[in-house]
Amino acid sequence: MLTKAPHLFDDATRVTAGDSRWQGRTSPDYWAFVGPFGGFTAATILRALLEHPQRAGDPLSLTVNYCAPIAEGAFDLDVRLVKANRSTQHWCVELSQDGSEPATLATAVFAERRPSWSHQQATMPDARPFEEIKPYPKVAAAWVNQYDFRFIEGAVDLRGGTQAQPATAFSKLWIGDRVPRKIDCLSLMAMSDAFFARIFHVKGELVPIGTVSLTTYFHADADDLAKEDVTRVLGAADAKIFHKSFSDQSGELWSPSGRLLATTTQMTYFKA
Template sequence: MDLQEMLDQAATGDVHVEEGWGQGRATFGGLVGGLLVSAMLPRVPEAASLRSLTVNFVAPVAPGAAQAEVDVLRSGKSATQVLATLRQEGAPVAVALGAFGAPRESAISVAATAEAPQLAAPETIEPFPYIAGMTPDFFQHLEMRLADGGFPYSGASTSHMDGWMRFRQAPPTFDIRHFVTLVDCWPPAVVQMLSELKPGSSMTWTLEIVDDVTAEPDTHWAYSVRTDTAEGGYAHTDARVWHPDGRLVAISRQTVAVFG
């Protein structure tokens, strides 16, 4: 079963999480987020688009059967708030709150202040390799090309990453479900500061969609992440995502647990 089939399944409430999307002992968080959004969408008015998504990774999501439960907390004239819970063997493994909103008239318009980084063309940068048994399983599906910053576990003095991302094999279409799945592909920015392999995982992830993410399925998206602070085994990061045409389309924030 490929990504598209899993996303389509999740919209029905029952999904089989496939092998090959692992990240340590858990399933890749981006896929978890994409499945939860897929479950939400049938319950949301067509005119409303995803504005903000907050995901809490409660427990490792394992390959196998999962159930997505959706509760529409409120649906008004413009805004709809939706809670989705992914369960395995009856226990919650991930919870997401989605805020959807239809466009409305407003006198306020503020252009994005964050400028896209000046990156070398993606074709000139080698992607992170996928090496079975050494790199995360999901690397075989997602492509990251690091333009600035350090590689994971390289003992770097930096804590930022700039680069490009896309699917290695383009899906048949590309919509908000695919975008959510893709955006979380980068490793925690702080693990580049470690000189040996130590686990690190996202505890919470908030994604704010600020512009249309419609694009060709094989589009390279520009990504830039900075570490705001890290102390006591927890790091807090702030990232931006740009469409190749230069539009800022998303803001991504994470709280990361680092075991090392």
């Protein structure tokens, strides 16, 4: 049930405007093993852009390059509008702490979406209803426990050690906030990075990993998402290759009605 109180996700990703830079802060509720959940960082950057007085339109894409570890505590966001035309805006955001070199570099495109011919070539994967699937159990990483993961296919089992043969990298699952929150572009941004690392699925064990570069494309604007009026999405993720310490990942986020809301790709570092 939705509540009127501020959601934990909104509190965690809150930003404040300064003279030349915006400020945010890491959250223990969205902490991974050695730093903040990458989706939290990306959503915080996107919030700064959404609240910027020069922003026009809705997010079309956001690319986040994770250059260095982000320490617990406050961080600065240097937000710059690089180029704007009648239809799109191009932004650059640098995240840094204590005046050091940027830990994260991001570029974003916002667009004024206008009515046009529409056609969705892709079809939503088959999925058992959300209510028929048990929630994924809580784990040591705090950020995972903020979500309600319900695996339809490809649930990762980290209890049995290394598998004799590599398993599939594919997984399909429902994703929602554990405390329900209506899906908007901020939650889509975070959830696009909420798929577990593909190597966990393939090897069946936890190995050191980190997202190096993440790009998310939005296929619905604020009005579209308001009409969907949902608190969960169907996610599907896969990988094609693991080679010399890096692997790819691709993902899709669907509304329960069958609308493709966002697609995402990333490159991940692993040590195995």
